[in-house]
Structure formats: structure tokens, C-alpha cells
Amino acid sequence: MREGLKIFKIGGGIIDDEAQLQHFLAELAKVAGRKLLVHGGGKGASQMLASLGIAPKMVEGRRITDAATLDIVTMFYAGKTNKQVVSLLQAAGVNALGLSGADGNAIRAVKRPVKDIDYGFVGDLPEGSVNTELLHQLLQAGITPVFCAITHDGSGQLLNTNADTIASTLARALAAQYEIELHFCFEKDGVLSDINDEQSVIPQIVPSQYQQLKAKGVIAAGMVPKLDNAFAALEAGVERVVIENALKINEPVKTVLCRS
Template sequence: MLHVVKIGGKLIEDEFLLDTFLKNFHKLRGSKILIHGGGKYASILSKRLGLYPKIVKGRRITNMKTLEVLIMSYAGLLNKALVASLEKLGTSTLGLSGADGNLIQSIRRYVKSIDYGHVGDFNKESVNIKDLYSLIQLNYVPVFCAITHDAKGHLLNTNADTIASYIAISMKEIEEICLHYCFEKRGILRNLEDANSYYTKINFDNFYKFRIFYQGMIPKLENAFYALKKGVRKVNILHPSSLFCRRKDKTLLYL
């Protein structure tokens, strides 16, 4: 079993939650890959530098100055802090962007109604399956930030939920995959004011019928359901306390 785990949101900023996650991630049996975001921290850093983030439909508009901040945040401080913390627990890790080892290529998003700037999108050949699996066979845990490249010398901001989805889809050709989207809630909530009102299961039809989720959750769910459609065996959205154990306080997605 290969666990593909994505973390983001307030989880990265909350010392207790992050510590809980890292300990449980360390205990996960089988192969594993970690993908992290960090948009909230990047937004804070941007404001300190006099840049104000613009988010459209849950996705960040990325001009060149914004891209520089994201690279500093994602591929720099956040990535290496996670690597150091996992190494402390005894997990042999490699902190990576998509450009490292040419592991994840992307193409700059085409301009349609919105110009997202220096943002990467994927295709079925984006993930370098062979070399990524070689790292896993050497008992390394790859830790990817949300930066990829276009193989033309350009780095691109890429949605971490999308990276997790495409890694899971690509690696299913080699191993059985469990894709986890891990954040600060116990699952997808019916009521944002009630932390215990999570759905235990959500299927694709209900997601698009009711549109009951807040804006930032839409890209996550779109990527999660896309992975299921492409043959990933299991996808769930959960709190870090549920990652290692068999507790049912999580949201399982199904078609």
C-alpha cells in the first residue's frame, strides 16, 4: 500500500495539530509520499512584503513577485521545516519541488476567462513515475511542496491538492493507493459552526447536487473525485488524529 498524503490549511500553522500529524504520518505502515501546501503562511509573508494575495474561485493569482514569495515559502521554509521534523522522528525524507530530479513537470495554465499567471497544470505524463518510485524503493519518503516546473527553466505555482491527486493516479500503476487529504477538521462539515457535523461519506452526485461546501474546499473535492474516477482505490478527507488509526471520524469519498 502506498499512502499519498496531502496537508495544508491551518494544520501547518497549528503546532499541536502539526505535531499530531507528523507523529501519525511517521507511524503509517507501507510506502508514503507527503505533499504540502502553505497558502496561509504565504499570504502572511506576502502582506509583510507589501503584496496582497488575490484568490479567485479558491485559487491564487500568481504574478512574478507572488511566485517568488511562494517559492521562498513552499520550497524553502515550510518544506525544510517538515523534513527536519520528520527526520527527528526517524523518517528518512527528501524535501522536493517538482523541478528536483525532474519528478513533476507541468504546463502553464492557458488563459481562458481568468489569467492565473505563473500557475501549472498537469497532464497524464506529468509525474516521473520511474524515478519517484526509485526513491521510495530506497526507503526515502518524498516530501513535495506546491512548486513544479515546465522543463523550460520556469517554476510554477501548482495546487497541492492537484499534485496529490496526480501522484496518486500515476503511482497506482505500481502500487495500491490510499489518498488522504488531511486538514484541521474531522471531515467535510454539514455546518461550519459545528465541528462534529461531518459527513462520514460523500458521493460525487451529492457533491455537485447540493454544492454545500465553502469555496476553499471545492478544488480539494474536485481533485479527490478525479482521482477516484481515474482508479485510485480509496480517498478520504480527515483530521490528523485519524490518519494512523481506524477511527471512523473522517469523510470517505466514493463515486
């Protein structure tokens, strides 16, 4: 029987609020068993870019990462933000280790090819991009890996990579060794059947039900890519995907996605 592993992903909104971040990490420390954390970047990098007179470039909600932007996001994501999270986990009694994809060759990405849009130094994650043996050794040693959204290409180039994609890729890669529960932590209590009603959390969604909810337009448009990604992870061997409030991860109200 495979050992359990819970992978948590938090976004920049939690990172930007010190009180909420401390609360989430204190709750994470209470989660029993082996765990791994992936975090987004927050607004710090954008604020630093603005102070330097470098306007953030976005296309369809995605950041264009030129060389100057890459320098700043690396400083924040892999430096200040990652180490702040790790230090707070240590204070909560969790032996955490902060990592970028370059550390220990943990996650090797490929630079996104230029098609209609040149995204710059943005990394995509092909099959086999995760060093599962390294992560297995860390987890077995009782260490909680904490990943930022910076990867590398194996030839000395750092790359900015979507944190949701990193979390899903780690979950899929480790599913052969562990029974994976992948947690996406937001400001909502789960997937809502009525976006205007915070109490309308759907407790469980299976693939057939999801397709019906999508067809009826029940799922908010912004959630669709995340849920598509989540169900793809289930198909790839992840046991469960949980959509929940980052401040309530130890409370029962949440949405659980499962295969059947």
C-alpha cells in the first residue's frame, strides 16, 4: 500500500497578507503525515518592477517574463517569499526546505516556444521533468519541500513557471510512489454552485457531473481552467483533488474532486 502525501498549493493572495499566511502555515503544521507546499508569488515582484519603472507585461492574464522581469521575480519568488514561508513553517514546528526547480535538479522545464506570443523566460513542464528520487529522499527524511514558481532548463537558464502547473506536475509525478491528495487553496470554501452564495459549496464532483456543470455554466469561468487541470491530474493517477479555503484546511467544508 502506497504511503499518503498531501500536496498544497497557495496563491499570491495569501502570500501578500502576513496574518493570513501565518494562519495558513499554522494550520498546515497541524496536517499529519508527509506534505509538500507550492506557493505563488504575490504582488511584491510587481511592486518592485513598478518602483524600477518596469511595467509588468501581461497577455490574457499571463505574465511576459523578459530578462529584467526574470531577475526580479527570481529575487522575490525563490528568495524573499520562499524563505519567509520556510522560516514561518520552522517556527510552527515543520522542518521545511525551500526549493526552486534548479535546486537538486528538482524540476527541469523547457522554455515555452514562441508562437503567436513570445512569453519570454517562461518554462513549461514536459513529461519526466520532476526528480522524483530527490523528493522521495527528502520526504522520507521527514522534510517538507516548499517550492516557489522558478524552474530551470538544465543549461543554466532559470524560468518562470505557473505555480498551479508545478503543483499538478509534482502530484502526477509522485503518484506512482505515493497516494496523492492535491489541495488547491483559495479564498473561497470550495467550488460554488452559486457564485453569489458563499454557502453553496458543492461537496463532491465526479467527471460526468463536472461536464454537466460546465455545460450549464454553473462553474464560474475563472475556475474552469483550474478544474480542467485538476481532473487531468486525477486521470494521471492522483487520488483526490481538494478545492478549499486556505484559512480552513482542517475544517470539513470543501470540494473534493474524485474519479467516480
